[in-house]
Amino acid sequence: MNFSIAEENYIKNIYHLQQQSELVNTNSLAYELQTKPASVTDMLKKLQVKNLLDYEKYKGFRLSSKGNKVAINIVRRHRLWEFFLVTKLGFEWDKVHAIAEELEHVSNQELIQKLDRFLNHPQTDPHGDPIPDGNGKMPVIHQLSMADVVEKKKVIVSSVGNQSPAILELLNHYHINIGTEIKINQRFSFDGSIEIKVGKYAACIISELVAKNIFVYHD
Amino acid sequence: MNFSIAEENYIKNIYHLQQQSELVNTNSLAYELQTKPASVTDMLKKLQVKNLLDYEKYKGFRLSSKGNKVAINIVRRHRLWEFFLVTKLGFEWDKVHAIAEELEHVSNQELIQKLDRFLNHPQTDPHGDPIPDGNGKMPVIHQLSMADVVEKKKVIVSSVGNQSPAILELLNHYHINIGTEIKINQRFSFDGSIEIKVGKYAACIISELVAKNIFVYHD
DNA sequence: ATATTTTTTTAGATTTGTCTAAAAATTAAT
């Protein structure tokens, strides 16, 4: 079955919202898609008719198992293209989302299968998110963003999302490299900054933006 | 300026039809786009309003200079993606057109510029067609398909569009390789087949399909 | 020159996806 770009964008965003809460509501999906609640309701009906959605008026909605499969396939395409854009074309990690948002809708099975092989079956996209395989299976990722690590944990830097000279300069200043051990001391909710301790250096604070771009191994 | 997928498909196909005849007519464009003449007329008006088209009712139409620039840009994207699909992803030359037909509409300047660099600024697509540069300049191509060579001409094989074992087996049988000198004896209009003479072997006939896939240097 | 055929355009309808404004249902507050 083939879906329109609009349908695919709805499906994918429902999928993402479901990662946070079992049932999705009209307003949050409208916000996510930058559209109006009335438009969402219209589309929900169409998706329900196509058996992609479990939906009861006024009661919220969730993807059906069929809808879930479709969603994971779109996510797969999106993340593979993001990986391609960063590793092959040399894009910065923060510039690829908008482009992948378009590329994900080129839905040719063989294209994605060949792209996956060309990229050597990557496990995570440039933001550290897992790339589902052709059967929809998500790889278990041990790597995660430092912005998501709990306090008091010791971690080891596995990769850096942003390859720009600007962040590399900053990481150098913090004495952070691939393999560096970092202890998360405390997270400040005001701006999402985190106090960390790197090796034997004095504790210091990194911004939320920096934390998001440092990926670490977790035990 | 940004154009819809439908608009881009119209613009590109008008461009291609113009290569054969200065003025384009409604029916042939409708045929090319697999749509109805009435739909074409509708779109022509829209393109005229956007200054992409010189159009007078009942008198045929052609792209404006602005429309031409847009068209060449779409052609550039299409051919770069085709080149990518064949050389990087390992597609057969005859499978890439439909996919490039979709990819060409992902219109991000930086994406195309980086793709071009990644591919090492290719001059021709897998079908031997020239790839315009970022300024719309078409490279002068000395290579052309044997299906386009005039009779009595001697040529040298430069490349083969189709890399499949099936055609390679056949070319082997004809004693044709890269660098082989071929004389075009006669073209038969019934099926587009061509009688050729390869080296000192007896003259033989190749099908139009084979001829289209043999690219040659021309003096 | 008139009639016939072909090409092109118009008129009006349809599908998809969107919107605003108003109504209905649900949830929260008094």
Added chain:
DNA sequence: ATTAATTTTTAGACAAATCTAAAAAAATAT
């Protein structure tokens, strides 16, 4: 338990892109 606020849905309109059927213009044939 009413009232008020929020959320969701409906009703009706609109733009883009398409279609069919009919009218108009141009090209061709007699």
